[in-house]
Amino acid sequence: VLQKARISELKDHLDGEVTLQGWVRHHRKSGKIQFIVLRDGSGFCQCVLVKSEVDEQIWERARQLTTESSLRLIGTVQQNPRNQNYELLVKDLEIVHISEAFPITPKEHGIEFLMDRRHLWFRSKRQWAILRIRHTLVKAIRDFFDERGFTLIDSPILTPTAAEGTSTLFGVDYFDEQAYLSQSGQLYLEPAVAAFGKVYCFGPTFRAEKSKTRRHLTEFWMVEPEIAFAHLEDVMQLGESFLKHLVQRVLENNQFELKELERDTTKLEAALQPFVRMTYNEAVEKLKKLGSDIQWGEDFGGDDETMLTNEFDQPIIVHRFPKEFKAFYMEPDPEDDRLVLGMDILAPEGYGEVVGGGERASSIDFLNEQIAKHELDPEPYQWYLDVRRYGSFPHSGFGLGLERAVAWICKLPHVRETIPYPRMLYRLKP
Ligand code: 4AD
């Protein structure tokens, strides 16, 4: 019987007859043979037409095919003895649509040209591979928290307050009020953790990043776990097992895609070893030795993170930062009142921060002071302070930026390739 198959399933149909539906990636004619590389979203397959074995009509029909034409092919599944790939020996062919000249060709295109055609660009093998790895990561993220007893709590996107500083807020007219697009779901998870014990949210977040860097999008996806009665040490450990789980999943599921991206997987395997840990103080000392002009009390710049992470094969957990440049909600370090119990995880190979988090302040007096220091209007934060009014408790969490994780795992030069439709300064289309 004739079965509709996807390219990824061809191994189950060896020697059988199937119908494939998809688009022409390449078409090559060589005398009495035509080769069509078909893609159907699940993979790529070489389809072979032998002139002596098909009707004249079918042969002629195939000759009209252009790149990205859509079609249906019927044939027998074979395994190529040379490379073990599954191929289709074509018996019949139905053209669905002859494509106009496809603008993205194998020649070099500039990045703006490709970004303007993002909706077509992700048909290319490399972009396809990246977005498939992103998909694996999304599933791995959900599985990790679901399997550990976390409850998903969706946080709102329209919010009245800042979570991560007022300089990157996107304002929205909300009837007669001022609203902002959410920078982080954290403030909404902290009350929820008192109801569910372990929670997470996973969704788009927004920051009006006014500089062009290879690490910043204005719309990015963040997963944020939050745990009751957890301290800094607990979330450092959780962050480490979490990142290892993500790398492991991609190694298990995406060898084909990693190969397409020419990713050196030994570098990823190194991330399964124990992570490096250092305090902010130690990191600053190390950076000075490496030639950075960072001063104690300053946040790391992108270059500092690159310098630091190039020193080790494993991710680095940096903890206990100066209060000054961290968010208002962080718990002070009981051993040094200049510091807060925050932690960042920096990905190796120059990638830098992928995770940010730490222990949350549990004293209402301290938080009130911090809100004043950060010149925030206390009124819209009153509901958030209720967490500290009704059975306050230590709690901790973190956020992982999905696109930063994809960029590192795929070893991409820029986060713009990690999301289907990137949003950045000067980039709102398509
Ligand atoms: O370090 P951030 O700002 O931490 C928070 O938002 C906390 N409220 C999270 C928490 O504790 N629940 O952001 C967390 C992560 C960063 O480490 C980075 O991976 C990513 O979000 N991120 C961005 N990714 C892409 N583009 C941007 N503009 C990003 N800003 C942050």
Ligand code: MG
């Ligand atoms: Mg951060």
